[in-house]
Amino acid sequence: MHWEKGKERAMSFNEQSISEAFNKAVIKTFADMAFIDVISEHHHEGNISYSGIMGLEFSHPGRGYILFYMTKDCKKHLVENIYGEEWINLSDMEIDDCLLEILNVLAGEFLKNLYGEREKVAMSFPRLYFDEETVPVDPGQLKFVYNGEGALFFARLSLDE
Amino acid sequence: MAYDKILIVDDSVTSRMIIKRCFHIAGYEKSEYSEAEDGLAALNFLKEHPVDLIVSDLNMPRMDGATFVRRLKMKEGTSGIPVIIISSMGNDALREELKETGVFSVLRKPLSPDKILDALGEGEGEGDEF
Amino acid sequence: MKLFEVGIGELGVSSDRESEIKTYALGSCVALVIYDKVNRIGGMIHIALPYGEINKEKAEKLPTYFADTGLPLLFKKMNEIGAKRSTSWIKLVGGASVIKSCESFDIGKRNVLAVRKILWNKKLRIVKEDVGGDYSRTVSLNIGDGSVTVSNSGKNWKI
Numbered sequence: 001m002h003w004e005k006g007k008e009r010a011m012s013f014n015e016q017s018i019s020e021a022f023n024k025a026v027i028k029t030f031a032d033m034a035f036i037d038v039i040s041e042h043h044h045e046g047n048i049s050y051s052g053i054m055g056l057e058f059s060h061p062g063r064g065y066i067l068f069y070m071t072k073d074c075k076k077h078l079v080e081n082i083y084g085e086e087w088i089n090l091s092d093m094e095i096d097d098c099l100l101e102i103l104n105v106l107a108g109e110f111l112k113n114l115y116g117e118r119e120k121v122a123m124s125f126p127r128l129y130f131d132e133e134t135v136p137v138d139p140g141q142l143k144f145v146y147n148g149e150g151a152l153f154f155a156r157l158s159l160d161e
Numbered sequence: 162m163a164y165d166k167i168l169i170v171d172d173s174v175t176s177r178m179i180i181k182r183c184f185h186i187a188g189y190e191k192s193e194y195s196e197a198e199d200g201l202a203a204l205n206f207l208k209e210h211p212v213d214l215i216v217s218d219l220n221m222p223r224m225d226g227a228t229f230v231r232r233l234k235m236k237e238g239t240s241g242i243p244v245i246i247i248s249s250m251g252n253d254a255l256r257e258e259l260k261e262t263g264v265f266s267v268l269r270k271p272l273s274p275d276k277i278l279d280a281l282g283e284g285e286g287e288g289d290e291f
Numbered sequence: 292m293k294l295f296e297v298g299i300g301e302l303g304v305s306s307d308r309e310s311e312i313k314t315y316a317l318g319s320c321v322a323l324v325i326y327d328k329v330n331r332i333g334g335m336i337h338i339a340l341p342y343g344e345i346n347k348e349k350a351e352k353l354p355t356y357f358a359d360t361g362l363p364l365l366f367k368k369m370n371e372i373g374a375k376r377s378t379s380w381i382k383l384v385g386g387a388s389v390i391k392s393c394e395s396f397d398i399g400k401r402n403v404l405a406v407r408k409i410l411w412n413k414k415l416r417i418v419k420e421d422v423g424g425d426y427s428r429t430v431s432l433n434i435g436d437g438s439v440t441v442s443n444s445g446k447n448w449k450i
Contacts, residue, residue: 033179033271035408037401082175084412098175104220105270108249112269117252125220149401186416274416286377291325291366291413 015142021113022144022157029106034081036148044145048152051075053129054099055136056107060122061115064159065136066107067129068099074151075099100126163285164189164214169196170203170229171218171247180216180247180272187274188284200229207239214281219248219255230262245280247272297322297337300356304334304368305434313431317385319399321406321422322430323362325369326437329378333432336365340398341405358405366413381415382439382450384430386422399423421450 023040030038050069057065070078076087079098083090090098103126111121129135138158145154167184171177177196184192195210197203199221215233219226226246233239243265248255251269259267266280293310297303299320303312314322314337326333336355343350343357354360369379386403403422410417421428421441429442439450 029271031400031404032273035404035411037396037404039396081408083178094174097173101173101175104173105249108251108270111250112252118254119252120254120258121250121252123220123250125222149396182411182414185414186411190414288376290370291374291376291379291415 018114018157018159019142019144022110022142022155024113025106025110026144026146026155029102029109030078030148033102033105034078036077036081038146038148041145041147041152044152048145048154050153053132053135054103054126055129056103056126057124058107058111058122059124061111061119062159064157066103066110067135067156068103068153069155070099070153071151074148074153077148077151078102096128100128164192164281166210166212167192167194167214167216168203168206168210168212169194169216170198170200170221170226171196172198172221173218176218176247176270183272183274183277184216184284187277187281188286189277190287191285200224200226200232203229204232207233211238212242215242215244217244217246219246219250227259227262230259230264234263297335299337299339300353300361302334302336302355302361302365302368304332304365304372304374306330306332306372308435310434311431312434313429315429317428317430318387318389319385319397319402321358321383321385321399321402323365323406324382324384324430324432324439325365325374325379326382326432326434326439327369327374327379328437330373330375331434331437332369332372332374333434333437334365334369334372334374335430335432336361338362338402338406341401358402358409362406362409376415380418380437381410382419382421383417384421384428384439384441384450387424387426387428389425389427419450 027038030036049071051072053069055067079095080087082098107123141156141158143156169177169180181194197206201224217226230244246264246267249270251267256267268276295303295312297314308331312335320339322335322337324335338358338361339356341358343360350357350360386399388397388399426443431440440447441450
């Protein structure tokens with residue numbers, strides 16, 4: 001399935017179900033792992049700042065990738081809640097690892113929501129992008145904006161079945 | 162049943178922390194925990210250190226969880242150790258595949274104390290003060 | 292049967308086996324119930340908001356109003372009265388979404404998440420939850436046998 005650029009149309013059922021599956025995965029993972037209440041901000045306009053990008057690719061059942069863009073405050077909240085420790089007491093390795101593990105779990109949850117439990121899933125290891133030029137760009141990407149108890153963050157999803 | 166020595170195998174230090182804490186909360190506070198960052202490190206550890214239960218991730222570098230389990234089941238000293246797989250990719254399809262390799266249980270991440278209790282039953286809690 | 296009523300932002304503990312602790316009108320509020328089944332000691336707190344930092348003055352005057360300042364006080368009381376962690380269970384009730392507005396956030400959900408976070412850090416397990424939905428609950432704990440009864444609109448059920 002491809003998105004056709006430039007065509008004006010109402011959101012298709014497939015696009016809607018993909019968005020629902022993704023939103024559900026984000027909300028559930030942030031609540032279950034980090035005890036953070038996340039709300040989808042459908043109508044957000046304008047730029048949202050971020051520090052660092054993390055991403056993960058998946059290849060089965062569908063092929064695509066997920067990218068997350070968060071501020072330092074947002075990351076701090078996540079990591080401190082999971083570890084039960086203040087940011088300054090954690091190493092850079094623990095912090096990065098924690099964020100990547102959240103992405104790993106979230107991606108698994110999203111694929112389960114979309115494809116169900118009957119098909120095997122294949123995902124890459126999640127990674128940090130240190131150079132924005134290496135971040136994949138796809139005109140068909142869906143963008144999702146969220147509010148995690150006051151901190152805005154966003155995600156991009158590309159899916160090609 | 163008491164699992165006195167538990168080995169946690171996962172390349173994520175955060176995941177190892179979460180697994181250990183979930184086991185604590187499920188009542189397995191008295192158990193002794195060891196950690197390995199992938200299947201290869203775990204196999205090396207097991208040469209010298211017997212354990213009662215292994216909890217392993219699937220997607221790991223150097224040696225993934227499925228290969229690790231197959232190697233475990235091939236060796237006399239380790240073939241009888243119960244193994245729980247915990248994975249973000251844990252689903253029915255994976256469960257069916259891994260059952261044939263002798264995996265005790267497949268749990269989906271994020272792990273919770275309740276999932277451990279469903280798989281293993283309650284541990285013996287300790288501690289007097291809240 | 293003696294009845295100890297816990298109001299919003301209050302807590303109560305009891306070792307009297309002829310008593311019951313009860314709290315009412317849990318809309319978005321949550322009640323945490325602890326019961327030591329061997330020593331037959333129970334406690335309950337009625338929490339209104341997750342974190343005291345949003346109103347430091349109130350948190351100082353009434354710490355039991357908030358999950359993060361209130362739960363440690365409940366634990367302290369339970370320790371003082373002789374309850375043992377290893378023989379106790381914890382149940383959570385409430386956290387309903389009673390305000391229908393997409394503009395405001397869900398306080399009920401946030402209360403539940405705040406309690407879960409605090410218990411995660413204390414390595415304590417919630418054995419049973421009756422949370423969410425869009426209706427108010429009343430909950431009572433019978434100190435004699437540890438039974439927890441939840442009610443709404445004339446219907447009762449045990450958890």
